[in-house]
Amino acid sequence: VNPRDRQASRRGFLIGIGATAATLVALTAGQSFGVLDSLNLFAPRRQGFGPQTLPVNRTAQQAKVTELARDPGWQLEVRNGSRTEKLSRAALLALRQTEAELPIACVEGWSTNAHWRGVRLRDLMDRVGAPHDAGVRVSSFQPEGNYRVTTMGPEFVQDPTTLVALELNGENLDLDHGYPARIIAPGRPGVLQTKWLGSLEVIR
């Protein structure tokens, strides 16, 4: 092979790989990037496809929480040592509500922005007298699952956009999005945005 041909074939190889990679990205990245949505032929999810125009990673039925989530006696337990507050959904709705525009950014490779409304987590922490450098252990009432219990450092707890969300895109949170209440915080992967909240416990 003469050197010119070899150089041409190396360049050709790089062009081929580049074109393939660019096409693959163009035809799948639309599940995370709105500008590519119209080209999204092969991604497993579509932006806006799901209850309240937001995809779901794990449905209420899959997490086996449907009955527990519909229980009218549900209360969110907020604990700091021996001090405990129990708040029904009505009680949470009666507190100061805050709105935030935050994405569900899933480690499975999709991302969608949504409009959330609920109670600031730090307001709830203040109610039980938690210091501002404390973290929180967040527990879901779902019976099983790797991320049933997660912890959150004070930098997330004190963020003004970290919410115990009660509404999504102008409606009551859908069962599949964590009704009666869920966590939504900035800069955390989707699996840590705990759905179907059971309790919040101050940790140090």
Next chain:
Amino acid sequence: MARLARGDPVRAARVALAATGVILTGVGIYFLVTTEPPKAVLGVVVWLAAAVVIHDGVIAPGTTAANALLSRVGRRLPHSALLVIRTGFGLGVVLTLVVVPELIAQARPHANPTILVGDYLGRLIVVWGVIVLAVAIATIALTWRTRRTIDQRPSIHG
């Protein structure tokens, strides 16, 4: 490729890149074995070994066979046309590799109605059709252009 002497900036850059890679790999391995349970480490090892087996056992032989076939069938085609054919075929194969697991998952029962929402098979067929058409047009155009250039060249045999 020309041999690079000591003190050559390209060589220095390569050494720096390699050293950075080795250090980062070391850091990764250190945190892997110190923070993950043995079962997870074993899972990573199996995954990496499977990647090598699939590459050496399936992808490399497949690519070699396809290339051998193409060089025999396409002996009379210009280099540029062969490049277009390779790229088009490679693109189609990569997209197929992405779509096949989705088709398998779609065929199995799944409880989440917000995933696997597209007609992936139909779209894949259409995309393959577009690729074949584009490659055919480009191959014909490139071959025609190359032949015409050669025909117009004055003959050295007079």
